[in-house]
Amino acid sequence: MGRITLDKVEKSFGDVSVIPPLDLTINDGEFVVFVGPSGCGKSTLLRLIAGLEDVSGGVISIDGNDATRVPPAKRGLAMVFQSYALYPHMSVRKNIAFPMRMAGMDKAEQDRRIEGAAAALNLTDYLDRRPGQLSGGQRQRVAIGRAIVREPAAFLFDEPLSNLDAALRHGMRLEISELHERLKTTMIYVTHDQVEAMTMADKIVVLQAGVIEQVGSPLELYHSPQNLFVAGFIGSPKMNFFSGADAAEHDAHTIGIRPEHLTVSTTEGRWKGTVGVAEHLGSDTFIHVHPEGDPAATLTVRVGGEFVASHGDTVHISPLHADRIHRFDAEGLRI
Amino acid sequence: MAPAVFLLLVWMLVPLSMTVWFSLRSYLPLRGGDQGFVGLENFVRFVSSSAFWPSIVTTLMIVGGALLISIVFGILLAILLDQPMWGQGVVRILVIAPFFVMPTVSALVWKNMFMDPVNGLFAHLWRFFGADPVVWLSEMPIFALVVIVSWQWLPFATLILLTAIQSLDGEQMEAAEMDGAGPLSRFFYLTLPHLSRAITIVILIQTIFLLAVFAEIFVTTGGAFGTRTLTYLIYQRVLESQNVGLGSAGGVYAIILANIIALFLMRIVGKNLDR
Numbered sequence: 377m378g379r380i381t382l383d384k385v386e387k388s389f390g391d392v393s394v395i396p397p398l399d400l401t402i403n404d405g406e407f408v409v410f411v412g413p414s415g416c417g418k419s420t421l422l423r424l425i426a427g428l429e430d431v432s433g434g435v436i437s438i439d440g441n442d443a444t445r446v447p448p449a450k451r452g453l454a455m456v457f458q459s460y461a462l463y464p465h466m467s468v469r470k471n472i473a474f475p476m477r478m479a480g481m482d483k484a485e486q487d488r489r490i491e492g493a494a495a496a497l498n499l500t501d502y503l504d505r506r507p508g509q510l511s512g513g514q515r516q517r518v519a520i521g522r523a524i525v526r527e528p529a530a531f532l533f534d535e536p537l538s539n540l541d542a543a544l545r546h547g548m549r550l551e552i553s554e555l556h557e558r559l560k561t562t563m564i565y566v567t568h569d570q571v572e573a574m575t576m577a578d579k580i581v582v583l584q585a586g587v588i589e590q591v592g593s594p595l596e597l598y599h600s601p602q603n604l605f606v607a608g609f610i611g612s613p614k615m616n617f618f619s620g621a622d623a624a625e626h627d628a629h630t631i632g633i634r635p636e637h638l639t640v641s642t643t644e645g646r647w648k649g650t651v652g653v654a655e656h657l658g659s660d661t662f663i664h665v666h667p668e669g670d671p672a673a674t675l676t677v678r679v680g681g682e683f684v685a686s687h688g689d690t691v692h693i694s695p696l697h698a699d700r701i702h703r704f705d706a707e708g709l710r711i
Numbered sequence: 712m713a714p715a716v717f718l719l720l721v722w723m724l725v726p727l728s729m730t731v732w733f734s735l736r737s738y739l740p741l742r743g744g745d746q747g748f749v750g751l752e753n754f755v756r757f758v759s760s761s762a763f764w765p766s767i768v769t770t771l772m773i774v775g776g777a778l779l780i781s782i783v784f785g786i787l788l789a790i791l792l793d794q795p796m797w798g799q800g801v802v803r804i805l806v807i808a809p810f811f812v813m814p815t816v817s818a819l820v821w822k823n824m825f826m827d828p829v830n831g832l833f834a835h836l837w838r839f840f841g842a843d844p845v846v847w848l849s850e851m852p853i854f855a856l857v858v859i860v861s862w863q864w865l866p867f868a869t870l871i872l873l874t875a876i877q878s879l880d881g882e883q884m885e886a887a888e889m890d891g892a893g894p895l896s897r898f899f900y901l902t903l904p905h906l907s908r909a910i911t912i913v914i915l916i917q918t919i920f921l922l923a924v925f926a927e928i929f930v931t932t933g934g935a936f937g938t939r940t941l942t943y944l945i946y947q948r949v950l951e952s953q954n955v956g957l958g959s960a961g962g963v964y965a966i967i968l969a970n971i972i973a974l975f976l977m978r979i980v981g982k983n984l985d986r
Binding site: 426427428447448449453454455457458459461462463464465466474475478479522526 | 880882883885886887888889890891892896900901904905907
């Protein structure tokens with residue numbers, strides 16, 4: 377129903393190569409998140425799959441059929457855009473009906489699907505309004521509704537939540553995950569927010585400069601990042617890196633320890649340092665420590681609950697478990 | 712009273728009240744001068760003249776024709792100019808250029824260079840294909856005038872419509888493409904509704920100026936062959952017949968007509984701008 381395979385797909389704009397040849401398989405029913413920093417080519421990759429950009433080389437197949445030269449409308453994919461891209465002069469009902477109308481679908485069937493989508497997305501009361509009269513979250517739901525009624529082989533989401541405020545974003549994240557559970561349709565989701573990636577994905581694809589750095593489930597990426605980039609990108613706050621003598625002790629060029637795998641003590645520990653900023657979240661406290669001898673560097677430590685520390689205090693930090701230390705070689709690859 | 716308001720009132724009220732004043736008097740500069748009040752006689756005579764209704768029809772035909780051409784071609788040109796192409800800046804300036812040519816000049820150029828039945832470019836073209844040249848200004852004078860006037864106003868329409876097209880959201884177009892809308896559907900379902908506001912503004916502004924078209928008629932047909940518009944009729948009454956009173960009555964009719972159209976258009980614009 378929605379198995380998408382990319383075989384040596386590449387894209388360049390003029391002389392600039394945005395995506396070097398890349399292979400990827402997305403299985404039917406999977407929720408795949410493309411994540412990476414701005415400009416890493418994740419949106420371009422999504423647009424290549426959608427057909428909005430032409431590939432410079434390689435083959436895209438959908439359910440085993442070569443779709444490389446198939447126009448976007450014929451690929452059976454539905455896309456939700458960052459700006460929602462609703463048609464402003466049409467009512468919500470007409471917006472949702474648009475793809476079905478273009479396909480020349482039977483009117484009764486159109487109405488049935490609109491009612492279904494509206495009920496599922498809490499839009500029934502807003503069907504006769506125009507997009508301009510709706511809030512951001514409602515517009516987002518209309519955009520999703522317009523995608524659902526097509527019953528596509530796969531949904532493509534291009535940073536759909538980046539225009540919403542934090543509270544709404546959290547709510548919509550749950551709604552999209554619920555939707556995936558219910559529909560069991562393949563979803564490809566692009567975001568720069570690693571929290572969205574971690575919470576929603578079955579499979580995360582970490583991209584940097586058009587290159588896939590690692591593909592794996594959220595916990596695989598968390599527990600065994602394949603290289604320094606993935607280690608630094610996945611996890612919040614960021615992983616702490618040590619090099620030099622500290623790393624040599626573990627036969628590595630660089631070692632990384634996540635903030636939650638460090639422990640802090642006022643009396644003794646592996647590294648001595650002074651407290652910089654302490655972020656109190658209530659449930660956790662993030663303490664930023666400047667190690668002795670390298671005051672410009674910062675180590676982040678997560679302490680459960682409340683930890684009273686003020687600016688300038690001397691503290692000692694130690695790794696919590698020896699097996700939670702990630703080791704990397706000189707090329708930045710995991711040992 | 713604020714000085715600006717005062718200036719505006721003087722600017723508008725003095726000519727307006729003088730027109731109304733003269734329209735009520737029998738004023739024949741070469742035949743006895745100002746001969747006092749005659750009541751509404753000028754108004755009755757102006758509309759009962761055999762030239763009145765044809766002049767209204769001509770006016771509406773020229774205004775309507777020029778609007779139709781400048782909007783249809785304006786949309787097409789705007790879409791064309793919106794495409795990325797080499798030398799875009801220069802091409803855009805060239806398209807706007809006719810707007811800067813004075814009406815008298817452009818009408819004369821059209822009359823002598825294109826539409827002249829002996830030496831005009833069209834005449835040469837027609838003869839090249841073995842056809843008899845069309846005597847544009849006498850055989851199809853209203854069409855010829857509409858072409859000349861449209862040529863002057865097309866750049867204005869194109870400019871306004873181009874800026875509107877440029878503000879069309881690219882993601883909407885892509886969404887429609889993914890929704891299975893072909894180029895024609897995208898034009899009718901997205902581009903055209905998006906342009907509706909700009910189109911209304913073009914219609915409103917152009918109508919006001921097109922009602923006052925004069926120079927083009929003056930230098931081409933001189934009002935002959937049924938090209939007398941209301942404006943031209945007023946000119947003839949005042950200057951050719953030397954009847955200021957009758958012409959002023961015509962002027963008052965023109966004001967009323969323009970206001971009816973303006974009111975009508977403002978309501979459409981108001982409706983359109985609310986969205």
